[in-house]
């Protein structure tokens with residue numbers, strides 16, 4: 420559950436069909452992949468207005484998600500995000516509403532389930548929270564969220580309009596949110612939605628120091644954990660995951676997702692893949708049950724290993 424919004428245990432990040440991981444697939448493949456995820460039980464889909472090739476336009480990804488899900492819209496939860504820039508004399512509510520109406524149109528729907536502010540800008544979070552509260556009352560969104568924020572911002576926002584979800588980077592190798600953010604969310608009935616939960620593919624075990632990423636529109640060229648030195652440094656974590664995976668008859672990516680599902684009741688990861696088989700593999704992680712003993716062993720092993728590379732809450 421994300422506040423009062425029911426979603427599948429694992430959601431789907433749709434970004435790579437438009438941006439961020441190199442060559443995008445043909446639109447027909449992306450639509451089939453999203454529909455395949457739905458048929459496999461996924462009811463939670465994540466997009467954003469800015470996801471487009473090289474971030475060069477607006478709405479490429481939302482249009483794909485809209486086309487893929489229009490026939491099952493009532494059965495799914497769609498989350499999208501906006502970047503907010505308001506001039507000193509501008510109206511925050513009006514500006515957000517304009518972005519939202521454009522997203523609603525591209526998504527071929529009449530409301531957005533979870534509407535996130537993609538990054539904090541110069542607008543005080545209280546003003547954004549107030550506007551989001553109005554949009555909830557008007558039925559244009561069911562809930563709202565923030566992305567890449569700290570506990571102070573979350574608390575200020577929550578006091579104005581209770582949040583449905585926080586979407587921060589979180590994985591076995593990016594654990595800042597464990598300190599106070601996830602506990603705050605648990606206490607206040609806010610869902611926590613980890614992005615890059617497989618650490619941009621690192622935790623799948625399929626990336627080695629020899630892996631070359633695509634030159635065009637591939638975030639893995641600058642993600643700190645995926646520098647050649649850090650991929651090499653993090654191999655003990657990958658090896659540890661591979662060992663666990665073998666014992667559980669699962670894959671390393673699945674173990675990394677099962678770990679966070681076991682750890683927190685309010686965490687709903689949104690792994691991203693533009694490959695139909697891997698999408699199914701990731702969704703099947705919800706069937707990988709870890710016993711308390713197995714979880715503790717995994718957590719202990721992880722705590723003993725040094726993590727190389729850190730992205731934290733900053734950056735894009």
Ligand SMILES: NC(=O)c1ccc[n+]([C@@H]2O[C@H](COP(=O)([O-])OP(=O)(O)OC[C@H]3O[C@@H](n4cnc5c(N)ncnc54)[C@H](OP(=O)(O)O)[C@@H]3O)[C@@H](O)[C@H]2O)c1
Nearest residue numbers: 432433434614615616617618619620623672690691692693
């Ligand atoms: N709020 C934000 O600022 C923000 C930032 C980034 C992302 N997001 C959202 O979060 C979603 C997930 O983030 P992400 O895509 O960075 O997450 P991720 O799942 O950690 O990483 C995706 C990368 O991992 C690979 N991968 C995924 N599953 C795999 C598997 N089972 N085996 C091998 N490789 C695998 C993918 O390659 P293949 O495609 O080849 O499978 C892709 O290169 C995005 O789609 C987007 O919706 C939000």
